[in-house]
Amino acid sequence: MPALVLSTLNARYAHASLGLRYLFANLDEDIRAETKIVEFVIGSKTEVLVEQLLALDAKAIGFGVYIWNVEETTKLIAMLKAVAPQIKVVIGGPEVSYETAEQRIYQLADYVVTGQGDVTFNKLARALLHGPKPLMKVHVGEAFELDDIALPYDYYTDEDIARRHLYVEASRGCPFKCEFCLSALDKTAEPFNTERFLAEMAKLYDRGARTFKFVDRTFNLNVKTSLAILDFFLERINAHPDDPCFAHFELVPDHLPEKLKDTIAKFPAGTLQFEIGIQTWNPEVQGHISRKQNNDKAKENIRWLHENSHAHMHVDLIAGLPSETFESFGLGFDTLARLGPHEIQVGVLKRLRGTPIIRHTDAFAMRYNPEPPYNILANTELSFADVQRISRFARFWDLIGNSGRFTQALPLVLAEAPTSAFSRFLALADWLYAETGATHQIALERLFDLVYRWLISDGSVAIETAQAAILADYQRSGSKGRLSFMTRGFTASDDAANASSRKATPARQRRHLSDATSRSD
Ligand code: SF4
Numbered sequence: 001m002p003a004l005v006l007s008t009l010n011a012r013y014a015h016a017s018l019g020l021r022y023l024f025a026n027l028d029e030d031i032r033a034e035t036k037i038v039e040f041v042i043g044s045k046t047e048v049l050v051e052q053l054l055a056l057d058a059k060a061i062g063f064g065v066y067i068w069n070v071e072e073t074t075k076l077i078a079m080l081k082a083v084a085p086q087i088k089v090v091i092g093g094p095e096v097s098y099e100t101a102e103q104r105i106y107q108l109a110d111y112v113v114t115g116q117g118d119v120t121f122n123k124l125a126r127a128l129l130h131g132p133k134p135l136m137k138v139h140v141g142e143a144f145e146l147d148d149i150a151l152p153y154d155y156y157t158d159e160d161i162a163r164r165h166l167y168v169e170a171s172r173g174c175p176f177k178c179e180f181c182l183s184a185l186d187k188t189a190e191p192f193n194t195e196r197f198l199a200e201m202a203k204l205y206d207r208g209a210r211t212f213k214f215v216d217r218t219f220n221l222n223v224k225t226s227l228a229i230l231d232f233f234l235e236r237i238n239a240h241p242d243d244p245c246f247a248h249f250e251l252v253p254d255h256l257p258e259k260l261k262d263t264i265a266k267f268p269a270g271t272l273q274f275e276i277g278i279q280t281w282n283p284e285v286q287g288h289i290s291r292k293q294n295n296d297k298a299k300e301n302i303r304w305l306h307e308n309s310h311a312h313m314h315v316d317l318i319a320g321l322p323s324e325t326f327e328s329f330g331l332g333f334d335t336l337a338r339l340g341p342h343e344i345q346v347g348v349l350k351r352l353r354g355t356p357i358i359r360h361t362d363a364f365a366m367r368y369n370p371e372p373p374y375n376i377l378a379n380t381e382l383s384f385a386d387v388q389r390i391s392r393f394a395r396f397w398d399l400i401g402n403s404g405r406f407t408q409a410l411p412l413v414l415a416e417a418p419t420s421a422f423s424r425f426l427a428l429a430d431w432l433y434a435e436t437g438a439t440h441q442i443a444l445e446r447l448f449d450l451v452y453r454w455l456i457s458d459g460s461v462a463i464e465t466a467q468a469a470i471l472a473d474y475q476r477s478g479s480k481g482r483l484s485f486m487t488r489g490f491t492a493s494d495d496a497a498n499a500s501s502r503k504a505t506p507a508r509q510r511r512h513l514s515d516a517t518s519r520s521d
Helices: 018-025 046-054 070-083 104-108 120-130 158-163 194-206 223-239 258-264 283-288 295-308 326-339 356-360 384-402 409-414 421-436 444-456 463-476 492-502 506-515
Strands: 004-010 035-041 060-064 088-092 111-114 138-140 166-168 211-214 246-251 272-279 312-319 343-348 376-378
Touching (some): 004 046, 004 120, 060 070, 070 104, 088 120, 258 295, 312 326, 312 384, 326 343, 343 384, 384 409, 384 421, 409 463, 421 444, 444 463
Parallel strands (some): 004 035, 004 060, 088 111, 111 138, 166 211, 211 246, 246 272
């Protein structure tokens, strides 16, 4: 039986916790021998998790607490302490590193480690298991050099390697100061020793690892290091093209020197993915959140990646930033859509604990959800109803735009410039919600039918064109069912009659199209 358990609730089974493995790797050998990592997934029954933890009969349990699990971890600790108050509970992680004392989870826990716990947790663990009893409740994470800590990669099990994403990091921190982001609190980015890091990656690769997700906030800051890492993967992909690996990196969009481009261009399809944060194209908003971004350079680089590389691009936009209007957010979406990334992640601003964006709370009447994930509910530019519409837009965009299931139909939904892709998709999202009253649990077949119905009614697409596109997408999805127009023998005449009766009234149509473009009137 372990004396110490390291636990967390991951967002999905596929997400193996890098943080727990760092803590485990940096325990003294004798403490490590008495410690076990136990990972759960959110959405599990609290009673079941408590039962499983109690069965381990540990003296102390450390929990990694994040924005996605704080509610469930709070419930878990409350129940655990109710039945086994003798177990010492330690919490750590970004969610409890700031505004700590005002949280319920803090009241329930015995000890808290704030900030980076790699060194401090080891000392606390020794004291908990072997004394003397720690005097303080809050332990501020000690600073350390990255070269002085143990790397965690040996603690990915064979099952992790076979079935889960492997999170890795070549650097920590970020030199930028975007005010909504926790990394804005970092002084700068610090790299791990590249040779040491790549030696660990080679070990993982030799054990069979093929999916590497880099958690570095800004992978392309140091070109020499970025090139060494890309070359590491490219060599292996070229040596074993029938067994390629896949690497995911976060990029800053306005920094892509020629040398880096040359190497990126050599990666075959399906091996490289970039997450690129744009967040907003609006210079006024960028000023409010202290985001330094050369928009022209960012556009040029995204266009270059689209035209010259096989890299899969996932680009982030955030709605609800101070002074961003409905209209300017829509224009930003249109700008991005024209650049052709594979996915556009539409997020709604969250007020992460500790982030400097709170300085705008009064000036922009920023109203945040008091419960996790602390998402914006309204501000001076967006009403609660506006935020709800954008949230539904984001959800339907994931289902239709980002899913890759509607490759033929999506261009018909968005239509060509100068029509606004944002306005068209917003009209579809509003219509879908009006028809279904839901944003979740819409069966795939029904979704195809709904998109088809919108295309031939409010979307004003010719019936034959819409049927051909929807049918091609549906067949490519591998579904074996029949869509409504297929069951009628694929005739367009019925749909022509139905479309005109379903078509939006002029008033409804005006609302769809004008809402997206008149918010700053
Ligand atoms: S948003 Fe990205 S660039 Fe800005 S501080 Fe956070 S990690 Fe750094």
